[in-house]
Amino acid sequence: MGNRQRIAAAVLAVTALVLGPAQATADPLVRQVRGSAAAKALARVQYLDRAAPLARAVAAEYGIPASVTAGQSILESSWGQSRLAVNDLNYFGFKCTSAGPGPFAVGCHDYPTTECTPDCHQVQALFRVYDSMQASFRDYGRVLSTSKNYIAALPLAHDPNAYVTEVARKYATDPLYAGKVIRIMQENDLYRLDAPLP
Template identity: 45%
Template sequence: MGLNTRRLLAAPLLVLAAGGGLLLAPSAAQAAGVTATVDVNSAPLKMRKSPSLTGTVVGTLRDNQKVTIVCAVTGPAVRGSVRTSTQWDRLSDGAYIAHAYVTGSKTIPRCVSTSPQAQPVKAKPAAGTYKIGTVHSADGAVNVRTGPSTAAPVKRAVGDGVTVQGVCGVVGSNVVGSVRTTTQWNRLTDGGYISHAYVVTPTLKLCPGASLTPPKTTPAITPEQFLAASVTGAQQGWREFGVPASVTIAQAILESGWGRSGLSTADRNYFGIKCQSGRFGTLASGCHDYVTQECSAAGKCFTTTASFRTYPTMGHSFRDHGNFLRVNSRYQPAFSYTKDANKFIWNVWKAGYATDPNYYMKITALMASYDLYKYDVWK
């Protein structure tokens, strides 16, 4: 046997003919594995059976623990203590961990086998089919679920400041969140659902077949408590924008039914102020779509979708009411009477604020019946 033949036989066997196919030997790096370090700060890192947050947990790793990574695959994005990444690392025992929690200086090779557990990168949704929203949570991570309910299984969790891609909105479980209290859930591009109570987003359309009619609920406070809660925001509205506090409170009583309306209970919107092309100003926290009945000047009524502002507090709604009147030129004549509540609301009504011919009488009757004038402290 010649020298060249002996050298060929001594080399590692890389390719074997097998039934017409090829069997690839692993790369040297993949065979030996790459040593890396877990960085989770506090809670243990979960090892999963598949490269996904929904994969079965098969173990945990502590902070600073060394691991041997064989190769990497693509899976759902994870925001970790090291990075945000779609990479998942396969360990020497076959388990997977999110690369978002791993540090190391060596390059991790891609898994060369077509493992059924490896997940290809999904195509990016077409622009215009979704709207970007931002999660705002003072309560920790927010769950993205398989359905619009707090009882639905969790697909993943997202933290404060994370952006999500909302497609449309549906009604689901009522949630008290950091942005608002609402029954709206936003369907995301991956099919998951996140409560609108934690998301600041442009107006979302209704999901096909869905209704966002506000729930009819009973207020948790009495009229006396409503008045007490109204004073601070109403007086701040006068100081900032010049609308008499008595007028603001009376309008809130009439337009929200002492806080009984769906808008006020779900979105803290006491005056029915709408969003304009997705814009909600500086005092509101977002927009909420509702199916409403509206009527034309000719008296023809029809069903439509309207987008209303949502507020973090009652006071924000009251202050935005003052801002709304101040910035609309049609109401400017009223601001000649910022210290005369009756003349102020007369001019607001005459400028077309309400079509009800008895609106002025209703407002002044409320101001007199509940002595709302006592809240007009001109300072």
């Protein structure tokens, strides 16, 4: 049984436990909820199918834990569903700098965003635009491995939780950022991405 079938079976089993088997399959609202829950779960599986090899490639090229790369991409892009990810293939929320979009991005796009400094407020910012998901992931690897903002995280690469905790100090203005990424890594067993491939 593949991942998609396991997800559909799990959704049906939970619905049947709550409502009883007959109602779980007969009620149109239940079918709709079950369908949307299954669709959401399937979209997440599909996102990880695409992101996992890219996260492992970032680990191989730049020494960043694949679990952290995948976890940050999930948080930053809402499982690849954010406007920034869909429109501009930006999976990490990278902004353009005064020097421009950088070596991997192909342009900049203006979006509203929330900054917490320390109070949270809306601002307009220019975000990087990429021509592929791979370019977004490679840019992430380049930035985290070369920027002085993240140099203190490099020796912690063997410990994904410590690594992302250190990265979060400069990566985001959200004081809960590291905890959010760690929770995503735990809930989705992303640490498995750090293990060598068989």
